[in-house]
Amino acid sequence: MVFYRAKDFTATRAWGALDIANMNGVTTRLHWTDSPYKWHINDGEEVFVVLDGQVNMHYRSGGEEHVQKMEAGDIFFASIxxxxVAHPVGEARILVIEKEGSV
Structure with missing residues (x-):
């Protein structure tokens, strides 16, 4: 049994991660970041949970870009x-659940 305090986690680089679990090929990772990621499409589904801080989640739908502000406790589900692309506002800690090896 292991306990984690997300708000205390930091990494040496943006999007650095702490591997929490791998359950039958599905990973759960805690990320720390203070910089945007990159536009991408996962090769599987993704659950993205803001645990600490704020994130502006940019996504494309119907050929148009949209932005949703996310705060601690907010959840984003990305279907295949x-x-x-996630843009943190300052520092953020994010729990990501996705297929192992996904972008």
Missing amino acids: GTEH
Whole structure:
């Protein structure tokens, strides 16, 4: 049994991660970042949970870019084919659940 205090986690680089679990090929990772990621499409589904801080989630739907502000406790589900990029507002800690090896 292991306990984690997300708000205390930091990494040496943006999007650095702490591997929490791998359950039958599905990973759960805690990320720390203070910089945007990159536009991408996962090769599987993704659950993205803001645990600390704020994130502007940019995504494309119907050929148009949209932005949703996310705060601690907010959850984003990216289905297969959802193009998106996360832009933290300052520092953020994010729990990501996705297929092992996904972008």
